[in-house]
Amino acid sequence: MVLEPGDSAPAFSLPGAGGETVSLAALKGKKVALYFYPKDDTSGCTKEAIEFNALREKFAKAQTVVVGMSPDSPKSHDKFRDKYALALPLAADENREILSAYGVWVEKSMYGRKYMGVERSTFLIDESGRIARIWRKVKVPGHAEEVLAAAEAL
Template sequence: MEHIKIGDEAPDFDLPGDGGTRVSLSAHRGKIVVLFFYPKDDTSGCTVEAIDFTALKPDFDAAGAVLVGLSPDGVKSHDKFKKKHALAVDLASDEDKTTLERYGVWVEKSMYGRKYMGVERTTLLIDRDGRIARIWNKVKVPGHAAEVLAAANDIG
């Protein structure tokens, strides 16, 4: 597992996306990218987070920022999730968890004393040169999308 830091070049990826698309970081070079890693489609926190980012999408667009959500769920799950909640963010599928591991967000978690592997909810703000400008670890969802938008406007 790599530990990425502010100032590092964000590792590129090319993953299957919702709607039969491909999602890659290099395709967005020259734009600000908000890359949010989330544990699972259609669970309470993940749904609120994706809806909050969707609600602010016009503001992210105005800041020149692209929104990409990434989880280990498959494309069919992403398609269902996106349609059910009218999401306006790109969703990338990392079923083999290679990208999640490269970014250091596939971690051992613990709930009720049981240990398991899962995604640590993390958001990265990647600048126009492909470098990591901000990192939010162990994200708490309420107010998060607005905080990320403010940071995107700062580097705009």
């Protein structure tokens, strides 16, 4: 099943950086910018995290919580957050259940080799838990600003 705007966002409760639990239910009543990224501390993922982190106060003014999710471990998220002074919740979906539920755990291809991986995507979820907007196959430069503009307009 492919998720579309208007659908209920799949619920999740996952371990995160700093020993926290990251849960969609705990964020009910707030907008959530849930971004999926392939791997901690790689160039594109680092740039994306830094861009979202830099705008976190503006997201907060728009009553929006930014959450990053990847298949990395909580320990990997801890190192990533510490290295780049990130203040965003990072959820660890090591078994890829939530990545699959959102349709972002997909077959990819590089140099003719096929493998499974995360399609860089962002879901803007409204206060009632419904998907308001979806960005798939995200290109990092300027993406955080685009998501912020959509959150402010929601």
